[in-house]
Amino acid sequence: MVVxxxxxxxxxxxxxxxxxxxxxxxxVAETGINSGIAALFVAGSTAGxxxxxxxxxxIDDFKNMxxxxxxxxxxxxxxxxxxxxxxxxxxxxxxxxxSLTIPFTNKALTLGTWQQIVLVDFDNRPRSREIxxxxxxx
Amino acid sequence: MVVxxxxxxxxxxxxxxxxxxxxxxxxVAETGINSGIAALFVAGSTAGxxxxxxxxxxIDDFKNMxxxxxxxxxxxxxxxxxxxxxxxxxxxxxxxxxSLTIPFTNKALTLGTWQQIVLVDFDNRPRSREIxxxxxxx
Amino acid sequence: MVVxxxxxxxxxxxxxxxxxxxxxxxxVAETGINSGIAALFVAGSTAGxxxxxxxxxxIDDFKNMxxxxxxxxxxxxxxxxxxxxxxxxxxxxxxxxxSLTIPFTNKALTLGTWQQIVLVDFDNRPRSREIxxxxxxx
Numbered sequence: 001m002v003v004x005x006x007x008x009x010x011x012x013x014x015x016x017x018x019x020x021x022x023x024x025x026x027x028v029a030e031t032g033i034n035s036g037i038a039a040l041f042v043a044g045s046t047a048g049x050x051x052x053x054x055x056x057x058x059i060d061d062f063k064n065m066x067x068x069x070x071x072x073x074x075x076x077x078x079x080x081x082x083x084x085x086x087x088x089x090x091x092x093x094x095x096x097x098x099s100l101t102i103p104f105t106n107k108a109l110t111l112g113t114w115q116q117i118v119l120v121d122f123d124n125r126p127r128s129r130e131i132x133x134x135x136x137x138x
Numbered sequence: 139m140v141v142x143x144x145x146x147x148x149x150x151x152x153x154x155x156x157x158x159x160x161x162x163x164x165x166v167a168e169t170g171i172n173s174g175i176a177a178l179f180v181a182g183s184t185a186g187x188x189x190x191x192x193x194x195x196x197i198d199d200f201k202n203m204x205x206x207x208x209x210x211x212x213x214x215x216x217x218x219x220x221x222x223x224x225x226x227x228x229x230x231x232x233x234x235x236x237s238l239t240i241p242f243t244n245k246a247l248t249l250g251t252w253q254q255i256v257l258v259d260f261d262n263r264p265r266s267r268e269i270x271x272x273x274x275x276x
Numbered sequence: 277m278v279v280x281x282x283x284x285x286x287x288x289x290x291x292x293x294x295x296x297x298x299x300x301x302x303x304v305a306e307t308g309i310n311s312g313i314a315a316l317f318v319a320g321s322t323a324g325x326x327x328x329x330x331x332x333x334x335i336d337d338f339k340n341m342x343x344x345x346x347x348x349x350x351x352x353x354x355x356x357x358x359x360x361x362x363x364x365x366x367x368x369x370x371x372x373x374x375s376l377t378i379p380f381t382n383k384a385l386t387l388g389t390w391q392q393i394v395l396v397d398f399d400n401r402p403r404s405r406e407i408x409x410x411x412x413x414x
Contacts, residue, residue: 002311002414004381035140037177037272039313039377044388045329052232053183057215058225065208065229070341077333087334091341094328098391099377101177101237103272105142110270112182115236132386134313134379136274136412138140173278175315175410190370191321195353196363203346203367239315239375241410243280248408250320253374274412276278 003031005133011047011121015063019054020131021109021116027133028104036137038109040100043130046089046123048096054116066092066122089122096120104137141169143271149185149259153201157192158269159247159254165271166242174275176247178238181268184227184261186234192254204230204260227260234258242275279307281409287323287397291339295330296407297385297392303409304380312413314385316376319406322365322399324372330392342368342398365398372396380413 005027011018028038042049052058076087100117103110111117121127143165149156166176180187190196214225238255241248249255259265281303287294304314318325328334352363376393379386387393397403 004311035142037274039379041379041386043386045391050232051236053228057219058228061214061216061225061229062232069207069345076337078337081333087337090329090334091337094326094338097235097373098327101239101377103177103179103270110179110181115183132379136313173280175412188370189374191366195357196366198353199363199367200370207345235373239377241315241317241408248317248319253319253321
């Protein structure tokens with residue numbers, strides 16, 4: 001059994017990290033499927049999905065890591081060609097990844113106690129985002 | 139058809155890398171499902187899953203990369219707030235990712251010859267870990 | 277319903293990035309399945325899968341990031357033991373990841389407008405690669 005759901009949200013850009021766990025829990029519950037997977041996917045080339053303990057200190061630490069590892073202010077050929085200034089956003093998103101698959105049993109996602117699902121928007125401006133929630137199970 | 143299995147194991151922390159391929163192969167075989175996917179997920183915010191050629195030199199190289207890219211001994215706001223000293227563990231885990239999905243056909247995982255599935259425990263102390271193995275197929 | 281497909285291709289190595297979107301679209305369409313997921317997996321320990329806006333400037337930017345973050349010309353224990361000189365390739369592949377799962381609805385992958393699926397071959401020589409396309413749905 002396959003049920004396709006979608007989450008739409010607004011982001012602030014520049015490594016805006018949004019906790020989408022409550023919405024995913026709700027979407028999975030509403031399918032009525034007991035056991036299976038939620039295959040999450042963010043459409044677009046400048047955002048990614050992962051899990052994190054959603055705590056303000058750690059959110060800062062995660063952003064600081066991106067600023068160190070894939071800096072904003074070094075030359076990107078994408079920026080020279082297209083002038084949008086978001087070359088760093090694309091490279092970060094390709095490293096983090098657009099897909100995340102989470103099992104659930106007895107209608108409950110198998111997350112750890114403090115583990116939350118987050119959308120990370122790397123773009124350099126506010127965006128509207130869609131996350132596809134493909135629920136497969138029985 | 140969906141079958142939910144679970145693997146429990148003890149880890150040593152500090153980038154302990156454990157080859158879980160034999161357990162995954164066994165769990166998939168025991169479901170009796172011929173063709174499908176094994177959606178693996180590690181519960182918790184300081185561990186991740188990936189594949190690697192499980193060879194001692196490479197295991198060291200992979201650990202050294204983490205020490206270079208996301209160092210242990212720089213300030214983390216998570217550590218200032220919570221005092222557990224594992225801010226680096228959380229950031230590493232969020233970058234590597236908690237989910238890994240592996241297809242299988244004729245009851246055999248589609249891994250390369252030397253490609254092994256590993257749990258990477260980034261925490262700074264020994265932990266008990268659970269990996270969910272959600273097998274979906276027919 | 278599960279349908280197993282496979283894509284075979286030749287790569288040039290050294291961070292060769294190949295757009296495999298047209299082949300994946302074709303494989304999914306040929307299954308006749310309306311809605312579900314394509315669970316992609318690359319067999320082997322020196323390649324990975326991700327999505328990117330497939331534009332030449334950005335392809336260069338992504339390669340430059342790998343050269344900075346996981347350099348080719350630092351010592352790797354894998355190289356000392358095995359002499360193949362591709363320690364950096366293995367470490368990069370384990371970080372990027374071998375699996376990528378993409379939902380589809382009404383036979384269309386849920387990619388963003390400019391978002392393409394790519395194989396990244398990190399090895400230091402040309403290779404033959406196989407990507408498993410496990411399609412599950414109804």
